[in-house]
Amino acid sequence: MSIIKKRLISxxxxxxxxxxxxxxxxxxxxxxxxxxLVENLSRWGSDxxxxxxxxxxxxKLGPNINLLKKITNFKKGTPLIYSGGIRNxxxxxxxxxxxADRIMVGYSFFQKLNYDNLTKISNKIGKQSLIxxxxxxxxxxxxxxxxxxxxxLTDIKKINFDNLxxxxxxxxxxxxxxxxxxxxxxxxxxxxxxxxxxxxxxxxGITSQHKVKKILSHKNVSAVGIGNSLNFKEHAYQSFVLxxxxxxxxxxxxxx
Amino acid sequence: xxxxILNYGSANYISLVNFINNFLKFNVKVSNKTKxxxxxxxxxxxxVGTFEGAIEQLKKKKIDKVLKxxxxxxxxxxxxxxGMQILFEFSEESKKNIKGLSFIKGKTKKLxxxxxxxxxxxxxxxxxxxxxxxxxxxxxxxxxxxxxKNILAYIKINGLNIPAIIKKKNIIGLQFHPENSQAxxxxxxxxxIEQLKKxxxx
Numbered sequence: 001m002s003i004i005k006k007r008l009i010s011x012x013x014x015x016x017x018x019x020x021x022x023x024x025x026x027x028x029x030x031x032x033x034x035x036x037l038v039e040n041l042s043r044w045g046s047d048x049x050x051x052x053x054x055x056x057x058x059x060k061l062g063p064n065i066n067l068l069k070k071i072t073n074f075k076k077g078t079p080l081i082y083s084g085g086i087r088n089x090x091x092x093x094x095x096x097x098x099x100a101d102r103i104m105v106g107y108s109f110f111q112k113l114n115y116d117n118l119t120k121i122s123n124k125i126g127k128q129s130l131i132x133x134x135x136x137x138x139x140x141x142x143x144x145x146x147x148x149x150x151x152x153l154t155d156i157k158k159i160n161f162d163n164l165x166x167x168x169x170x171x172x173x174x175x176x177x178x179x180x181x182x183x184x185x186x187x188x189x190x191x192x193x194x195x196x197x198x199x200x201x202x203x204x205g206i207t208s209q210h211k212v213k214k215i216l217s218h219k220n221v222s223a224v225g226i227g228n229s230l231n232f233k234e235h236a237y238q239s240f241v242l243x244x245x246x247x248x249x250x251x252x253x254x255x256x
Numbered sequence: 257x258x259x260x261i262l263n264y265g266s267a268n269y270i271s272l273v274n275f276i277n278n279f280l281k282f283n284v285k286v287s288n289k290t291k292x293x294x295x296x297x298x299x300x301x302x303x304v305g306t307f308e309g310a311i312e313q314l315k316k317k318k319i320d321k322v323l324k325x326x327x328x329x330x331x332x333x334x335x336x337x338x339g340m341q342i343l344f345e346f347s348e349e350s351k352k353n354i355k356g357l358s359f360i361k362g363k364t365k366k367l368x369x370x371x372x373x374x375x376x377x378x379x380x381x382x383x384x385x386x387x388x389x390x391x392x393x394x395x396x397x398x399x400x401x402x403x404x405k406n407i408l409a410y411i412k413i414n415g416l417n418i419p420a421i422i423k424k425k426n427i428i429g430l431q432f433h434p435e436n437s438q439a440x441x442x443x444x445x446x447x448x449i450e451q452l453k454k455x456x457x458x
Binding site: 004005006007042045047069072073075076077078079080096097098099100101102123124125126127128129169170199222223249 | 267274278279373375391397433442
């Protein structure tokens with residue numbers, strides 16, 4: 001049987017043109033060139049690479065096509081997901097034409113719960129190429145989408161996930177409090193995997209083998225996103241894969 | 257070898273161009289001009305998008321008739337993902353019931369759930385045996401139903417055999433993305449090109 005392995009998505013957060021280590025998308029420390037990170041992660045056999053240009057919507061800029069064009073030269077046969085500043089289906093198509101294989105949309109949906117715009121994007125590039133980004137905060141055991149641009153919260157119960165199921169292929173849930181932390185991902189987030197039928201990717205403070213196992217053991221979770229932990233030692237990606245070998249496919253550089 | 261990647265509006269051309277330039281070292285151009293389609297040694301139909309959108313673009317640019325002529329005359333052709341699906345007759349994805357290029361009998365049907373990620377191939381054809389159980393990257397919401405004789409490899413999803421590599425004479429279809437399948441993608445794509453050049457299978 002052709003079992004689908006779960007995916008380990010390498011996440012690169014980009015502020016202006018520089019890859020950064022972020023904490024809850026508030027404090028940033030520069031790491032360096034996004035292109036070099038993409039090249040390393042690609043060489044190490046990353047399942048997918050996600051570029052998050054998270055300042056683009058806040059600055060009312062569209063997608064960073066120039067950065068994408070540079071990065072594409074370094075991705076060496078690895079699937080690339082682009083996120084940041086995507087406003088409409090025109091932006092979406094430009095991103096695909098310029099080297100991304102999939103895109104992730106966040107602010108232009110959750111700002112006003114704009115299903116129409118998201119549907120147009122999906123119709124243009126295909127549902128399989130579209131991921132929805134939902135940054136989540138938990139308050140008194142209730143889940144809220146955190147709009148980091150306008151700094152407000154929307155109760156997740158207002159989202160029509162049945163409708164979204166026709167439009168997007170996956171949803172990436174970011175634990176906003178714990179993004180950038182060492183292994184403080186809040187496992188209460190996993191309750192969302194019971195509520196939402198669309199395959200989920202979790203991101204934000206996921207570091208240990210124990211956390212990865214707890215998250216990926218859930219049937220409705222298709223992948224985890226890991227950011228900072230992959231950037232600070234050689235072959236970090238392969239180490240991660242080896243530690244969690246039951247979930248991930250063996251990469252070309254992984255030792256037996 | 258001169259390769260033309262057909263430009264019909266929606267595809268990740270840059271990925272494919274970089275893949276061919278960096279790893280295969282062939283001459284490659286992205287074009288929808290008749291002379292580039294006719295004169296190339298290998299034609300690639302890429303595809304990210306929707307069946308209807310792709311066929312409508314081909315008709316709008318009047319490329320569909322050129323394709324029907326030169327592919328039937330024997331032009332080696334590889335369709336990738338959506339580029340493979342448009343080689344068939346029909347697709348459930350098309351609400352307007354638009355017909356595909358119809359080079360291969362069969363149709364495209366919706367999957368219960370989008371198939372995204374790395375899957376192992378089950379190889380049916382001995383010449384591709386080294387890739388049995390190797391991982392390739394898939395990203396699609398629809399799959400092909402066609403004659404068994406056209407299927408060189410498949411993947412299993414929920415008990416269904418989903419064609420992953422199909423072939424008819426000079427046409428090869430790949431459901432996965434070789435340009436995103438790292439080392440396996442490079443090796444398999446190279447082998448398929450060699451086999452097309454030698455016209456194996458006929």
